[in-house]
Amino acid sequence: MALVELRFLAPDPDTAIHHAGRVVVLAESELPLAARPLDRRARGALSRALASDRWSALAAGEGIELAFPAGIEASGVMLVKLARAAGPADLRKAGATIARGLKPEGALVLAQGVRRLPLLVEGIALRAYDFAMRAEAPKAPGPVALMVADPEARTKDCAEVLHLAEAVHFARDLINEPANVLTTGTFADRLLALRALGLDVEVLDEAQLAELGMRALLGVGQGSDSPSKVVVMQWKGADTPPLALIGKGVVFDSGGLSIKPAGGMEEMITDMGGAGVVAGTMMALAARKAAAHVVGLVGLVENMPDGRAQRPGDVVRSMKGDTIEIINTDAEGRLVLADVLWYAQERFQPTAMIDLATLTGACVVALGHENAAVFANDDALAGAVLKAAEGQGEGAWRMPLGPAYDQLIKSRMADMKNTGGRWGGAITAAQFLQRFVKPGTPWVHLDIAGVTLPPGETTLAPKGATGWGVRTLDALVRARFETGTSA
Template sequence: MTSKLKLTFSNDAPEGDCVTICLISTDSVIIPKLDKDVAAQLIAKMASAQFTGKKGTSLSLYLDVGVYLLIGVGEMIKAGIHAETVGGNLFTALAATPHKQGWIPALKLADEVAADIIFGVELAAYHFEQYFTETDSAEASVQLTVSNEFITEDDRDLADRQALANGVALARDLVFEPANKLYPEAFADRCASLSDLGLDVEILGEADMEALGMGALLGVGQGSRRESRMVVMNWRGGKDEAPLALVGKGVTFDTGGISLKPAKGMEDMKWDMGGAAAVTGAMAAIAGRKVKRNVVGVIGLVENMPDGNAQRPGDVVTAMSGKTIEVINTDAEGRLVLADALHYTETRFEPAMMVNLATLTGAIIVSLGKEYGGLFSNSDELAAQLTQAGMATEEKLWRLPMGKAYDKMLKSHIADMKNIGGPYGGSITAACFLERFVSKTPWAHLDIAGKAWSDKATATVPKGGTGFGVRLLNRLVDNWTTAHITANDG
């Protein structure tokens, strides 16, 4: 990861070419403590520039005593998304100044609000430039100095947000990486390095998975010269309790296999491991934040290629659960990976709940566009908790139905099921397929095909890899309650 931010803490403004940052609300209240004469000058210049403090606006003012950067915040800042967006807008405005060096003086804000503002700054400062041999001077780092009266460097809320930002950045990095650099073994190696955070990381090779009977996952990867992997990341932060389980699809490149995708846009299929990236980033954040719960992350890593040994349409594979699957379309491969990953996770760890994430279907983008991730679940309560977590983190989900009528579309005449259900309801039949590999555990499937990669930037999310799911999962884990959580009620 490359961040365009250099963040320091000091009671004194840095010397040299530095702008003082003022957060201005729509009632024209200047939030920082300023000299009366300076405040009067700023108010007069704001009036002449018709700067009202509208959210998302900014204004640079040059006074005899220095340069001031005004950031419009709208209504008085609230913790959460509002404060994070203010931080993102602050970074963007500061980066656009010729100085690129700012100072946040003392502000009368709660520590949680201040931490969220800095969190937003850090999210906005993310920049992936691993493969540039030259960098544009216009992309120079932004230096931000924060007064210890705004928030102290060792503040607990700030440390929590910084660990979360690191997890988001890791997920974004993984999604941005090209497939010749990030293949299953390389992805697994990156996960292994997370043991430094206190995660217990276990890597299963093809021989291990073959011994366990994971014919569905292994079938997807058999056409690639890159060996498949499964990674287990275990965080034991709780007491004697069943873990919460996070499961991710990690197809490091998806050609479609023998059911080859069109050439146009195929380069985007490097991010077909967005679900695994989200789980990995979430586990890194959970460990970095030292969450007091038991959480296990499991990701299946494969590359779907069309060589002479590749899986064919019409093949029948046997999943770890013992169920047989007729492969009608080799481009419906992610659900085969998750079939074994879900069964393995449930039978080995007996979790209190399971949530899987996957860039599973293009049909979910047809249904929801790129505004929401698709949510499918066998538990109303789990679905409700996920929906609430999504709203709180701006990683929004929309629940779609399942049921017997859709499930019947998976019927095969030679095996227990087909891997696709026909031309209609593709996201739903994919979810029904996954549900067949879950027993009694409360479970949810998040189809994030429209959310793992973005064609445009927002205040805190870059164009490209979004890291979608990291914050959502962390909020779910933080707020998790087992009250009335049951399976097979949705």
């Protein structure tokens, strides 16, 4: 939940020798100079470990731990394999290795000579995360102290990645929260609190949504006691047309009357993952005072079955004016996004739009838990998203769109139906959304169903929500939408 406490210290051999917690040494084939006094006091234990077959078998960024080595006060020495010319992925992985299993006594990292230190720090901060609601709170990990030359300068160098990690944690917290805690109202309140960072935040209630004609979105939430809302967050760091980020915020998805199987339904607390990522991104942009105009819009609903719930066979009219035949009430996220996409264009005339949603199980079947699906009507924007994702180590893969898929969502009675059936389900969902994008507006749809809640831990996150997308979108804004960059 909270970021681990990070400190930067000046080099001092005695500090390492007398540190009571874990001492971390970053090495490749031989010990760095800073670790040699420690090795001498430990009677060569570190050197022997580096000469072992176990060390040679390690991949970059992985580590081994020597518990309670003789001659020093540390509870353990962790040796992490890292070359001096290590790339971003290895540096982040090494940081994650340091952070995994942190104990209350904390850790001391001999980081002198590490190039691109912020990437190592980013890995530590991202992996040092826990979400728990147990009666007895887990013991918080102790601080991580990094021994570096010029600690004051390194503190400044790492400030931005720590702000970004905090925003990722914010997104993870939202996604991990159970639906009895994170209702649509509570979610909106969490976003209103971002005003403290300088974001302009407003909440549209059901009466306002009805007046705007958002019948597709309202239809999804009409079976729930939690009122539907749209939250608009705006960061105006430049006087330009905005980039619009749109997130699906279904705080719980039972499937409605087309109810889901019981097995795994508890994971549907994360069906607001797109909205969580948009919120985290807006927090990141505000925290670093990005020189960009970005608006984040999230549609908050709960999809529940009761006597008022939307039925299969219903026909609803979207804000755009198109009619939609409801075939399956579990294909609800696209109904929410359709109205919010149209509203974003009508109100803000954005220079580009990106929507994010845990939209389809078909996306998980196609790409597993390694990649988000990227659909786009604009090659340049799609390429920029893919490049940003690659730079952050967040998997993404472009998927096709095409008129032939439109035949699968053709309705006999309305302008379209809300699902095209089993085949190409992620694609037909994207085709549906594309109908609510005005000609000439660059648009990307990110289906993050597989990467939002993987079945186990990942390199940079424990089991639970990953916050996939916050770092990618922040990098995209930095590279393409800030003042002075070309869009």
